[in-house]
Amino acid sequence: MSLKIGVMGCGVVADYGHLPALARTPGLEVHALFDPDPVRRAAAGERFGVPLATGDPDAFFAGPRGEGLDAVLVASPAPAHAENVLACAAHGVPVLCEKPLAVDDAQGHAMVQAMAAAGASLHVAFCYRFSPVAQEIKHLVAQGAIGNVAALRLIYNWDCHGRYHQRDPGQGVSPYRDGRMREGGPMVDCGTHQIDLAAWWLGQRVVAWHGHGAWTDRDADYPGPGHIWAHLTHAAESGTPPAHTAVEMSYGYGHTARDADSSFKYEIIGTDGVIVYDRNPGRFELRNAAGTTGLGFHQEKDFDAMHRAWARLLTTGDRGDLATAQEALTATQIALAVTRQAAAGRGAAGSTGSG
Ligand SMILES: NC(=O)c1ccc[n+]([C@@H]2O[C@H](COP(=O)([O-])OP(=O)(O)OC[C@H]3O[C@@H](n4cnc5c(N)ncnc54)[C@H](O)[C@@H]3O)[C@@H](O)[C@H]2O)c1
Structure with a gap:
């Protein structure tokens, strides 16, 4: 039944x-x-x-x-x-x-x-966790295939249904894109996945964060940036320095271009190697002292595996890799805070460095 x-x-x-x-x-x-x-x-x-x-x-x-x-x-x-x-x-x-x-x-x-x-x-519904890509990364990190993870770069730049995705191309901002930008923009809408993945892969919660943004939209003055970076510091494990994650998200990447493009990457950089996933060339590989190992390319989302996990939870109580509400709330809170920081820094030249 x-x-x-x-x-x-x-x-x-x-x-x-x-x-x-x-x-x-x-x-x-x-x-x-x-x-x-x-x-x-x-x-x-x-x-x-x-x-x-x-x-x-x-x-x-x-x-x-x-x-x-x-x-x-x-x-x-x-x-x-x-x-x-x-x-x-x-x-x-x-x-x-x-x-x-x-x-x-x-x-x-x-x-x-x-x-x-x-x-x-x-x-x-963090469906990225269930992709064979995310599962393999978690497994390799846990195995120590790249030593201690020092840094992660997680990038998703796309146009979020830009001007030429509409039924009436070239006629302004689509309601879909407008809605996502008003709901918080790319870090809140999509970057929550990446923030969650970084903490889940490492098993190390995020303890500090900072956001910077760039305003890529001309048609509307959104409160948050169309292109945003989050810098996350993870809790240090005993004896190792804390890992750092950079998340770069864009909904303004060529959103007015007739031929939009996108870029989706994971790079997990360890003391003994690197794991790279790059959607466009279809590349997913491990590079360490053993050489380069192809890991088999997959899409970065898996709704089927997620719903199988939900069915298991509903029948047995075992949540497997399903994200708890608290984990998701943490990722959302960080995404909101980073977006607020980016908005507060709009137009500021920055307080450190020279040039
Ligand atoms: N996990 C993923 O990969 C992924 C991808 C896309 C969207 N999303 C998320 O899924 C959600 C929906 O996104 P979408 O792209 O399908 O949006 P959408 O705008 O295409 O669809 C939302 C639907 O909800 C309906 N709706 C509006 N108000 C409602 C209400 N009060 N109660 C119930 N339904 C209501 C709308 O009529 C519409 O049919 C968002 O939270 C979005 O961030 C997740």
């Missing part, structure tokens, strides 16, 4: 990531969809053969036959996560929520507390 799953938010990531993966996950079956947009929920319901697609929260939580839901995936935009998760808490239903968990710290804490009080699990 499969668990009855509800999905709140039937947009881009539900359509290409969650709903196809849920349909392939043994033990889970999507029974109900909730979305205030009637066109989107109807399209998703039809495409994935879901018996109930509604904009009425009571009908959603009741399920198609009034038997309720066993768990809910939240894939609405970040500002709606709190409302959705609090509704799940009121029904005592476990949640897997898209990142970023919340748009501010107070909201995030309220969500965590409400779910804990309801006795229902809350995890966050």
Whole structure:
């Protein structure tokens, strides 16, 4: 008997990531969809053969036959996560929520507390953790294949649905891109994945951070930068200096270019070698004293493996590599703080160095 799953938010990531993966996950079956947009929920319901697609929260939580839901995936935009998760808490239903968990710290804490009080699990859909790439990096780091990790460079520069992605190309900012920029921009929307990965790979929490940004948009004056860098310092392990992570994220990378491009890289730099993942040339390799070892190229996200892990959690209580709400809240808090620092430093020349 499969668990009855509800999905709140039937947009881009539900359509290409969650709903196809849920349909392939043994033990889970999507029974109900909730979305205030009637066109989107109807399209998703039809495409994935879901018996109930509604904009009425009571009908959603009741399920198609009034038997309720066993768990809910939240894939609405970040500002709606709190409302959705609090509704799940009121029904005592476990949640897997898209990142970023919340748009501010107070909201995030309220969500965590409400779910804990309801006795229902809350995890966050950090689907990058489940890619064979991220899994292999974690394994190699733990094995000591590159010695002590000293530095990480995690880069994702893209246009986030720039001007020429729209139906009417060349006509300004797409609502999708505009929404993501207003919700906090690239570090909050996407960089939470990278901040989480760095701490998870090393098993070393982040203890200090700093952000700098550059404003790449001409069409709108967003409060946060379109291109942003975070410098993270990890907790030092006994006897080794602390590792440092640089996260570079851009939603302004060629966003007005007709032929947009992107760049996605991981570099994990250790005392005895380097692990490199570079999406565009399809390169994933380990270089150390043994030479260069090809690691087999994969995409950096894996929704199927994540949903298999969620099914295991819901049936056995074993969370495996699923991110806890607290881990996700920490990543979100750092992303928000780094973005605030970058915004505060807008236009400043800097206080150190010369030239
Ligand atoms: N893990 C990933 O790789 C990944 C990729 C893309 C997006 N995301 C995240 O997934 C979430 C959704 O992103 P998207 O790209 O699908 O956005 P989207 O705008 O395409 O879709 C969001 C959907 O939610 C609906 N919605 C709006 N208000 C709602 C509410 N109150 N309750 C329920 N549904 C509501 C909208 O009508 C829309 O259909 C965001 O948090 C985003 O950061 C994650």
